[in-house]
Amino acid sequence: xxxVLTAAFVMSGVLLMxxxxxxSDAESGEKVSASDVKPWPLxxxxxxxxxxxxxxxxxxxxxxxxYALNGAAKSxxxxxxxxxxxxxxxxxxxxxxxxxxxxxxxLCG
Numbered sequence: 856x857x858x859v860l861t862a863a864f865v866m867s868g869v870l871l872m873x874x875x876x877x878x879s880d881a882e883s884g885e886k887v888s889a890s891d892v893k894p895w896p897l898x899x900x901x902x903x904x905x906x907x908x909x910x911x912x913x914x915x916x917x918x919x920x921x922y923a924l925n926g927a928a929k930s931x932x933x934x935x936x937x938x939x940x941x942x943x944x945x946x947x948x949x950x951x952x953x954x955x956x957x958x959x960x961x962l963c964g
Contacts, residue, residue, distance in 0.1 A: 882907045883962045887915075892958060896950035898938050904955065906962035907931075913959035924956050 884905035889895035902917035904924075912928035914921045915935065923932040935952070942948040 883964065884916075885962060887955070887958065892954050894950050894954070896940050896952045896955055897935075898940050904959045904962065906959055906964075911960060911963045913956055913963075915955070915959075924952055924959055 882905050884903050886901065887904045888901035889897075897915070897917075899917045902915050905914045905916065905921075906912070907914065907928070910927045911925070912931065913924040914928050914932050915924055915938075916922070917938065921932045922935040922938065923929045924935060939952070940950045942950050
């Protein structure tokens, strides 16, 4: 009986630890500039690219303001529109943020 209780206790601890390892609110970030990403899609030359937690919310921070780069970030962070560069190739369109977003997703690990 004692072995059964010990085994049950150990297993419950293992399951608890496994459950804690799955979800994370951690964020990771890096400084990024126009010389790092081509084409550079923003009107500012540099800032901090971040990935927030398991939802992979990718943001760009400049001047103390954090802007959403993908749908996962839109509900919590400001719209990127004020610093999103217009395209010189096609009037009325923007420079794609694809390369910047891909780099940000790599931070999600």
